[in-house]
Amino acid sequence: MDRDQVEELRSLQDTLYFIGGKWRIPIMNSICNGNRRFREIERSIPGITTRMLSRELKDMEANKLLKRNVYPDTPVLVEYEPTEHCRSFGGIISEMINWGRIHRDIVVRKENK
Amino acid sequence: MDRDQVEELRSLQDTLYFIGGKWRIPIMNSICNGNRRFREIERSIPGITTRMLSRELKDMEANKLLKRNVYPDTPVLVEYEPTEHCRSFGGIISEMINWGRIHRDIVVRKENK
Numbered sequence: 001m002d003r004d005q006v007e008e009l010r011s012l013q014d015t016l017y018f019i020g021g022k023w024r025i026p027i028m029n030s031i032c033n034g035n036r037r038f039r040e041i042e043r044s045i046p047g048i049t050t051r052m053l054s055r056e057l058k059d060m061e062a063n064k065l066l067k068r069n070v071y072p073d074t075p076v077l078v079e080y081e082p083t084e085h086c087r088s089f090g091g092i093i094s095e096m097i098n099w100g101r102i103h104r105d106i107v108v109r110k111e112n113k
Numbered sequence: 114m115d116r117d118q119v120e121e122l123r124s125l126q127d128t129l130y131f132i133g134g135k136w137r138i139p140i141m142n143s144i145c146n147g148n149r150r151f152r153e154i155e156r157s158i159p160g161i162t163t164r165m166l167s168r169e170l171k172d173m174e175a176n177k178l179l180k181r182n183v184y185p186d187t188p189v190l191v192e193y194e195p196t197e198h199c200r201s202f203g204g205i206i207s208e209m210i211n212w213g214r215i216h217r218d219i220v221v222r223k224e225n226k
Contacts, residue, residue: 005157009157012142012213013135013139014217016139016209017135018216022126022129026122026125033118044122085219088212093125095208096129099128099201100131101124102198104127106198
């Protein structure tokens with residue numbers, strides 16, 4: 001077998017570690033959907049706290065997933081912009097959305113039997 | 114906008130909830146890679162405990178992700194087989210592996226600067 005399954009598992013676990021937690025991917029999804037300002041992102045994700053969002057955004061900036069743009073207006077305007085790296089995860093997010101729909105259908109069908 | 118972002122977020126969060134925990138996806142990956150017996154799966158995932166694997170396999174069977182086949186030989190042979198539903202997640206896993214590779218490269222590059 002040509003595939004290196006140990007290396008594959010390591011890359012997979014890197015990704016899983018990276019997207020760990022329940023908020024990271026919904027935030028990436030929100031920003032890729034066009035939400036740019038803190039309150040916009042916060043409002044688009046029911047249940048997230050200001051503190052969690054603030055921490056995640058800081059982490060994501062350090063990990064080059066987004067750029068924080070500060071416009072020196074009055075009041076100061078701060079916008080979060082997804083990097084190419086963040087956008088490259090978009091396909092996975094779309095597939096997860098589809099899979100979630102199908103999985104729900106399958107579980108519901110099972111429960112009705 | 115035609116897309117229903119609330120429904121999309123719900124489907125996304127269903128998937129995230131479903132794959133929650135660090136072991137579910139590595140187990141799906143292992144079984145889709147052809148590992149069928151408990152010990153094979155266990156050996157393919159460094160760090161997983163017998164107890165965790167056992168619990169996950171039971172959950173996954175209940176969620177129609179795998180079929181548990183029992184062959185009444187002596188000793189009894191038990192094999193786990195992925196369902197179509199499990200295989201349908203395979204594309205997402207492959208993309209996660211690729212993304213993990215790229216993400217590692219990007220983070221490493223940053224650290225070396």
